[in-house]
C-alpha cells in the first residue's frame with residue numbers, strides 16, 4: 001500500500017512508524033513552518049502542494065492508495081484540500097485528529113469560536129498568557145491595554161500587540177512549571193486553541209489549580225469527506 005500522511009503532529013509520526021513497521025510505503029508531508037521539525041520514519045516531503053488541485057495532481061502522479069490527514073485539528077485549509085483531492089481522485093481519506101479537550105471540574109473556560117473573539121475576551125484582563133502558536137498572533141495586535149506573554153516554538157513574524165514578551169519554548173510542559181510561569185508573570189488568564197492531547201495539557205491543570213480562566217478557541221469543523229479517528233492504531237483499523 002502507498003500511503004500519503006499529511007503530518008506535522010505526533011499522531012502523524014506514530015502512524016508513519018506503524019505503517020512502515022507493517023511494510024507499507026509511506027511518505028509524510030510537512031508544511032515547512034517549523035525550522036527544526038521532528039521527522040517521522042519513512043520518506044518525507046516538505047512544502048505546500050499548491051491547493052486542492054496541486055494535491056490532486058500529486059496523488060495521481062505518486063499513485064497514492066490512501067491519504068491520512070493527520071494534521072493539527074486547526075490546520076483547516078490542508079484538511080479541506082485533502083477532502084477535495086480525495087473526492088476528485090476517489091482516494092480513501094482518513095482524518096486522524098487527537099480528541100478535543102473537555103472541560104474538567106474546577107476549570108473555568110471561556111469558549112470562543114475564533115481568534116478575534118479570543119482577542120476581545122483577552123482585553124478584559126491586564127496580563128494574559130497567549131499559547132496559540134505564532135501564525136494567528138496578529139488577531140491580538142489591536143489589544144492595547146493588555147500585556148501578553150506569548151509562548152511559541154519559533155519567533156513570530158506577524159504584527160504583535162504593543163505590550164508583549166516572547167517566550168520561545170517547545171514543551172512538553174509540567175503542571176508545576178506552568179504554575180510557576182503563571183504565578184511569576186502575574187497571569188490573569190490564558191488563551192489556547194482546543195488542540196487536545198497530553199503534550200500541552202498541563203497549562204489547563206495549572207490554570208484550574210490557580211483559579212484562572214482559560215479562553216479556549218474551539219475547533220473548526222472537519223470536512224464531510226473522510227472517516228474521523230483519534231489514534232494511529234484506529235487509523236490503521238479504518239483502512240478500507
Ligand code: NAP
Nearest residue numbers: 007008029030031047048049050051071072075076077078
Ligand atoms: P493550514 O492553514 O491548513 O495550511 C495552509 C497551507 O499550508 C495549506 O494550504 C498547504 O499549502 C500547506 N500545508 C499545510 N499543512 C501541510 C502539510 N502537512 N503538507 C504540505 N503542505 C501543507 O495549516 P497550518 O495551520 O498553517 O499548519 C501547517 C502545518 O503545521 C500542518 O501540517 C499542521 O499539522 C502543523 N501544525 C499546525 C498547528 C496549528 O495550530 N495550526 C499546530 C501544530 C502543527 P498548499 O495549499 O499549497 O498545499
